[in-house]
Amino acid sequence: MKIAVVGTGYVGLVTGTCFAETGNQVTCVDIDERKVEKLRKGKLTIYEPGLDVIFDRNTKEGRLKFTTNLAEGIKDAQVIFLALPTPPGEDGSADLKYILGVANDLGPLLENYAVIIDKSTVPVGTAEKVRERVAKNAKVEFDVVSNPEFLREGVAVEDFMKPDRVVIGTTSEKAKKVMEKLYAPLVRQGNPIIFMDERSAEMTKYAANAFLAMKITFMNEIANLCEKAGANVDDIRRGIGTDSRIGKRFLFAGIGYGGSCFPKDVQALEKTANEFDYDFKILKSVMKVNEKQKTKMMPHVKAYFDGDLKGKTIALWGLAFKPHTDDIREAPALYNIKELRKAGAKVVVYDPEAMENVRGVVGKKVKYAKSPYEAIEGADALMIMTEWPEFRTPDFDKMEAALKNKVIFDGRNLYELKDMRDLGYTYFSVGRDTVK
Numbered sequence: 001m002k003i004a005v006v007g008t009g010y011v012g013l014v015t016g017t018c019f020a021e022t023g024n025q026v027t028c029v030d031i032d033e034r035k036v037e038k039l040r041k042g043k044l045t046i047y048e049p050g051l052d053v054i055f056d057r058n059t060k061e062g063r064l065k066f067t068t069n070l071a072e073g074i075k076d077a078q079v080i081f082l083a084l085p086t087p088p089g090e091d092g093s094a095d096l097k098y099i100l101g102v103a104n105d106l107g108p109l110l111e112n113y114a115v116i117i118d119k120s121t122v123p124v125g126t127a128e129k130v131r132e133r134v135a136k137n138a139k140v141e142f143d144v145v146s147n148p149e150f151l152r153e154g155v156a157v158e159d160f161m162k163p164d165r166v167v168i169g170t171t172s173e174k175a176k177k178v179m180e181k182l183y184a185p186l187v188r189q190g191n192p193i194i195f196m197d198e199r200s201a202e203m204t205k206y207a208a209n210a211f212l213a214m215k216i217t218f219m220n221e222i223a224n225l226c227e228k229a230g231a232n233v234d235d236i237r238r239g240i241g242t243d244s245r246i247g248k249r250f251l252f253a254g255i256g257y258g259g260s261c262f263p264k265d266v267q268a269l270e271k272t273a274n275e276f277d278y279d280f281k282i283l284k285s286v287m288k289v290n291e292k293q294k295t296k297m298m299p300h301v302k303a304y305f306d307g308d309l310k311g312k313t314i315a316l317w318g319l320a321f322k323p324h325t326d327d328i329r330e331a332p333a334l335y336n337i338k339e340l341r342k343a344g345a346k347v348v349v350y351d352p353e354a355m356e357n358v359r360g361v362v363g364k365k366v367k368y369a370k371s372p373y374e375a376i377e378g379a380d381a382l383m384i385m386t387e388w389p390e391f392r393t394p395d396f397d398k399m400e401a402a403l404k405n406k407v408i409f410d411g412r413n414l415y416e417l418k419d420m421r422d423l424g425y426t427y428f429s430v431g432r433d434t435v436k
């Protein structure tokens, strides 16, 4: 099939590369000339495990191309994915300017029947809006389908190639057939394609993200209560996760959810509820709790240094919003850097992948270390913000020699309390006793 993907960010690049891998002819379109130039030279623009291998194969074999020219990109395409940003607008609702802008441009460029697919996360009713915009100038027949994406960053290729399910919102039989053919190679293991109308598909995406954000937030509140009540959240997680109605996944307490999706999508769904005059109380609580959770270690840090962080050096391990990605959008680490600096502390940071992105936002306000051990050399304390595997079993002898004080503020519960006790650390974690 000939496919165009408009918007070549995390979702667009993964979508385009994976569909090239299943044998399609894919052209990715982006307005960012530097990005397209780099991709054309065979260089990836994001860090995503496993993407490099299939990207190389498909660019070399000529199935994956890049352009800044929309007309050239969509020429003869049977399906056109819109994988464009839907950032929060001023009031927190999803800003549709990118999607509707491209929809306006598409109409006059269509030469044959095409299925236009909303891959971006878009509020209920967007497919209708896209249809209206394209129809204004279109001379040929077309369909607009909602096909939300559920991939997670860090495991995006695997999620895309082996999806739990594919959700497709369409009321057109013709579009349905095209979509079935397109996705057939990805659902061979028997995972379902779930067809529904466009509005339900759009709502499904927000419901999934909001539910997962709520699940995490619930555990974060249980963790906060555990700290007061002397219980251990890791035991609670195991105790409830084994109940198949609850499930083991997304029960890890920590310093809040971040990333480019949960924060904006929970907010956008709450705005949608507002528009329909519905007071979505749970979502409001989820946002409020998460906001506070991100910097929940700060009071402990301040108290440890008797309220005075001036001149203290705090090392941060982990900057990305989660491991296996260089994405720092809404990363808890950024909020902690801000709070630490506000309190007068010097901050030294280390992350295996996200340093360049942080440099772009924070610049010289923090020091960048080349290794986790360089970051803690002479530091007064260590804070852990992201659970990268390399932080899980560090060389504790090296750590002891480097740190001024044996104190760790762990926002991701990487270590066993017993081990920390045996090693003689003061150890703060989430939803568990403090080791002193």
Ligand SMILES: NC(=O)c1ccc[n+]([C@@H]2O[C@H](COP(=O)([O-])OP(=O)(O)OC[C@H]3O[C@@H](n4cnc5c(N)ncnc54)[C@H](O)[C@@H]3O)[C@@H](O)[C@H]2O)c1
Pocket: 006, 007, 008, 009, 010, 011, 012, 029, 030, 031, 032, 035, 083, 084, 085, 086, 098, 101, 102, 119, 120, 121, 122, 149, 150, 151, 152, 153, 260, 261
């Ligand atoms: N990142 C994820 O893990 C993820 C997962 C599922 C769904 N989503 C949703 O997918 C959508 C895209 O997210 P993303 O993370 O890929 O965003 P992104 O910011 O990484 O990528 C968007 C790309 O679109 C390009 N662009 C902007 N305007 C354009 C135009 N007029 N023409 C062509 N290209 C244009 C940008 O230059 C950028 O490269 C969002 O709605 C998001 O909520 C994201």
Ligand SMILES: O=c1ccn([C@@H]2O[C@H](COP(=O)(O)OP(=O)(O)O[C@H]3O[C@H](CO)[C@@H](O)[C@H](O)[C@H]3O)[C@@H](O)[C@H]2O)c(=O)[nH]1
Pocket: 121, 149, 150, 151, 152, 153, 154, 209, 212, 216, 249, 250, 251, 252, 253, 254, 255, 256, 257, 258, 259, 260, 261, 262, 265, 321, 322
């Ligand atoms: O038990 C858990 C699981 C996750 N998180 C946090 O939740 C956030 C989101 O994590 P994750 O869902 O793994 O990453 P994303 O790449 O943001 O993926 C989410 O957002 C995407 C964009 O919409 C969706 O496609 C995915 O299905 C959805 O999981 C991160 O800050 C994690 O640290 C926790 O705190 N505890």
